[in-house]
Amino acid sequence: MASGALALPRPLVFTNGVFDILHRGHVTYLAAARTLGASLVVGLNSDDSVRRLGKGADRPINPQADRALVIAALASVDAVLLFGEDTPCELIARIRPDIYVKGGDYDIDALPEAEMVRGWGGQAYALPFESGYSTTALIARTRAAPC
Numbered sequence: 001m002a003s004g005a006l007a008l009p010r011p012l013v014f015t016n017g018v019f020d021i022l023h024r025g026h027v028t029y030l031a032a033a034r035t036l037g038a039s040l041v042v043g044l045n046s047d048d049s050v051r052r053l054g055k056g057a058d059r060p061i062n063p064q065a066d067r068a069l070v071i072a073a074l075a076s077v078d079a080v081l082l083f084g085e086d087t088p089c090e091l092i093a094r095i096r097p098d099i100y101v102k103g104g105d106y107d108i109d110a111l112p113e114a115e116m117v118r119g120w121g122g123q124a125y126a127l128p129f130e131s132g133y134s135t136t137a138l139i140a141r142t143r144a145a146p147c
């Protein structure tokens with residue numbers, strides 16, 4: 001239940017993602033997100049939600065419980081909330097964050113999540129992207145590595 005997120009200090013920063021295999025880009029962007037407010041909540045796609053996203057037939061590699069534990073262990077993250085829908089919009093409507101962020105691989109102005117948060121006077125930002133770091137690239141490198 002997202003009501004627990006309401007008890008976190010404000011301004012509350014919200015972001016979301018799959019976070020299948022944690023990498024440097026995730027860590028630096030979440031650390032940057034946390035600096036924008038007094039708390040950071042991460043919406044995490046459930047396994048079923050990930051399977052509908054079309055990232056690959058074998059995705060997620062890591063089940064939701066493991067992905068949630070890894071992200072929650074980061075010092076920058078105050079709470080992790082699973083969502084099963086295709087987008088985090090329902091979750092965002094429930095917790096009404098003050099700031100919405102995604103990494104720089106997104107056009108923040110094109111996202112319905114940003115429109116929602118801006119709609120109640122909040123802010124939305126795309127944060128710097130660490131090029132060369134993605135879960136997909138990690139998986140590809142692992143599979144191509146000589147035995």
Ligand SMILES: Nc1ncnc2c1ncn2[C@@H]1O[C@H](COP(=O)(O)OP(=O)(O)OP(=O)(O)O)[C@@H](O)[C@H]1O
Pocket residue numbers: 015016017018019020024025026029055101102103104105106127128129130131132133134135136137
């Ligand atoms: N290299 C990166 N630098 C900064 N932010 C990133 C980077 N990669 C992903 N992010 C951000 O992390 C969040 C989670 O993204 P996601 O789990 O899709 O990572 P990914 O590595 O792109 O995974 P995949 O390759 O499976 O799409 C998103 O908000 C995304 O913008």
Ligand SMILES: O=P(O)(O)O[C@@H]1O[C@H]([C@H](O)CO)[C@@H](O)[C@H](O)[C@@H]1O
Pocket residue numbers: 016017018019045085086087088102111112113
């Ligand atoms: O890890 P990803 O693929 O960056 O996470 C997705 O982000 C989408 C984004 O917020 C645009 O809507 C979201 O819709 C999707 O559910 C994943 O969280």
